[in-house]
Amino acid sequence: MTLDTRAPRVSVVVPVHDSGAHIEKLVASLLRQSLPADEFEVIFVDDGSTDGTPARLDELAAAHPHLHVLHIPNSGWPSRPRNLGIERARGEYVFFADDDDWFGDEALERLHDCATTHAADVVVGKMAGHGRRVPRELFRRNRFDATLANSPLIDSLTCHKLFRRSFLDEHRLRFSEGPHLRLEDHRMVIRAYLLSKRTCVLADYTCYHHRRRKDAGNVTARKFFDPASYFAGLREALDIVDAHIAPGEVRDRLHRRWLRHEMLHRLRRRRLLEAPPEWADQVAHEVRQIIRERFAPGVAAGLPPLQRVAAHLAEQGRVDDLRRLAEWETGIAATGAVDRRELSGSTLTVAVSAHLESGGRPVTFAADSGREVLVLPVTDVDPALSDSTGTLDKSRLDLIARRRETNEEVFLPVTFHTEKVTGTTDDGTLHLVHHATATVDLDRLNSGRTRGTWFLKARITSAGWTADTPLALVLHFSADGARPVVRDRVGLWRRARWAVSRRLPR
Template identity: 55%
Template sequence: MSTPKVSVVVPVYDPGVHIEELIASLLRQTMAAGEFEVIFVDDGSTDGTGERLDALAAAHAHISVVHIPNSGWPSRPRNIGIERARGEYVQFADNDDWFGDEALQRLYAYAKENDADVVIGKMAGRGRGVPKELFRRNHPRATLATAPLIDSLTPHKMFRRSFLMDHGLRFPEGKRRLEDHVFVTAAYFLAERISVLSDYVCYFHVARPDASNAGFRPFDPAGYFGNLREALDIVDAHTEPGALRDRLHRRWLRVEMVGRLTAPRYRDAPAAWRDEFFAEVRSALAERFAPGVAAGLAAPQRAVVALVEQDRPDAVRELARWESAVRVKASARVTGELEITATGELFGADGPLTFLHTEGGDSLSPPVTGVSAEVLDVTARLKSARMDVLVRRRGGGGEEFVLPATVTVERVAVAPLAPLAPLAPGASGAPGASGAPGAFRVVHRTVARLAPEAINAGRNAGRWEVKARVISCGWTKETELSLSLTMADGSPPVLREGAGAPLLVRVKRRVRRVLAR
């Protein structure tokens, strides 16, 4: 029996019909069936999935099933899959996600081209977030110091099997949280080469409609933060105190702590659970993070940290409610052949979001007191703010690609600029700052070029929507634009403005045709 190029390892527990998209995507792979194997590790399913997989394996020689007693978490099934795998590379998948048709072929080729120990394929999210900046371009030789790898800690990646075996890399077993963080963080430090493939969507990360994915289940805050500390320990073991360690630690502070404190799930949780989670965040802040960790966050996130340190959970919830109203409004028009000019800005609950300019710089003005002007400073963030124009496939797949563009930012005064003393330490801007001296809005303008051949490496059949995404001051907000595009054989492509008109991209004999619906 020949050695397969890739072993796909899938832990399975009671997915019901949600596993069917994954199965279909594996059977559609452009990599020949004889070149890869699929190992389903059934973790004691009780919904008939075991029998479904046995029948699948009986019909396809490259698919096998391992049945084990329920272990309660994906780690043991994944570890068993590593031991059973025969492939040169191991690709992990969850039973409710699925692959792009060319994913295995492209990932393996990219791994061989770059002699990579780890390959991360572009992900799309259906109902859940996925990294954005990491997949802005291909990274043949990415490191924790040169690319935002730390933004991607889920296990849905391709690993050289000999790399896993040589280093004894396995998932921590037992019913616990953040086991993938421990595994992936260790792999990042141990790998000689990591490659990121961003020009084709390889993996579709799906949230079930009933939110029954393991990552969405309720958890014990004390146990959760104990698991989080294990991931931080790995970072500390491989870095010295300083900028790199602070930047890596910042990922857990931003996502697992600040992000959860400001999420609707936290605001709507029972009071006793909120109190326990808040206390764990305070403890972790005090014992594990150097001052530079929080200092590198965006102003809204720094404000949350300051309020946590002041032991003000009610103020954190008020700030979260204010943030939840922040959104982007944008419009677009056709300004040239395949050229889009978009204009947009951030809005709050009461209108355009405003900032305050003082002699000390620019700052936010959220409706909370007791937060210093230094914490609320957005001077540097506003200088790097931008609005992307992107296309996203309609129909729920979630594939999206940022278009090449030129971006500009304009500050528009909403009140006559007048001298204003810097905010005193311990003070913050007050609500209603839009009428204060020094208040201004930020308007984004982006000129983007639509290149069908660059959308999903030309594998772009289907309907697409055009969106604007503003990235500013720690916020990433987006909205749909009303545009249509027509491209016919023998005629130059034409962009048209139209309310809600989707993009339709058809590929035939390598000639791309884009038609308005």
């Protein structure tokens, strides 16, 4: 079948419900796209909005021929609007966006160019989070032939991606419909990854800004969902994996993603401590059943030590011990300092030291029969579960620049090493101090798109934690490619406090 040359390159499908003014940032970003307006279309599917949103969408469609609106009765969930959007889409590719998110100005053009250059069925564009977690490791570099086996694709299971429309139709890739279904995007996206002939990851440009609205619906209800229906959706995602991937290391690694993020994450830190006890007990029950019924031993065994212990406690139904662990873990934080900095022309060199601590004291490891065991506030746990001997050698320290205006993050090229420091009380414990040095040509930072203020931070990945700490260093660029002004962030804070104090009544 020949492609209709009049068809747009990209169709953007947007489910909309009572968006109000929150949709304006998305609309503005779509009207700023570098892809010409006659080469893409936007399909807003209004899911029975009851505010002024329908009228605003009609106004936009009347003013811009490439913006279209479909009004439907309220379905209660984004799945049906997305499915109807696919049916209406004329583009060679389809991108699914949410009504309160927005695009980078060149996003659609870059995503489409990547897709056509590499003949991709799916393109995952770099995301920036605004009150939401987004994948980090996946966007460390471009990947033009990414698979579930050779990359951390499994870390990105939201539907905010570019899909070849004929690929969606060929495999009848659609979203499960129903007002109470959960993880419908996981099930659609994991099928797409498994069926895709080529998937690309575009990491050198921030394509999509993913936001969590503080006023979006009933936050408490979303946070404390019905465990039975939620984990039924999770089991369906596992079924899809199991139908395509034979038992073994790859299947275990994919299963491990759901164990970490959708299961154990809800039984850790404040998530558990702030949960109603009955709800937490129900979640723990569902997690215990899935671990016992669905996961091979290698799934939990491949977790870092802290999460191995949490999985064991969940599998044993030890919710009180999970709460004790959560109370201790809420105090975990990274702390770091700039040891040295030097700016020579456009080349910045920064050396940083950082470590993890809890309650102001370093996270420690104890010697046990030749092993280095993570010291935790729970008893009656096999030390093999908290054995960190091999994990510690895989610890790393990254240095990251974050643009204040957009929340974009850029990994700086680093060399790093981890120092094992013995305790001062001769108790046989040790803690880790991580060291990293970055040397970066600031003219090439973010491919030269540097205008604005960039904060530096350190990110520790060790023993089951990934934690960031701000560094006392700020880069300000007056324009793209301009020579930066390098400042001490602590000094800026002190001057700001001094300026405020002068205005306060005495």
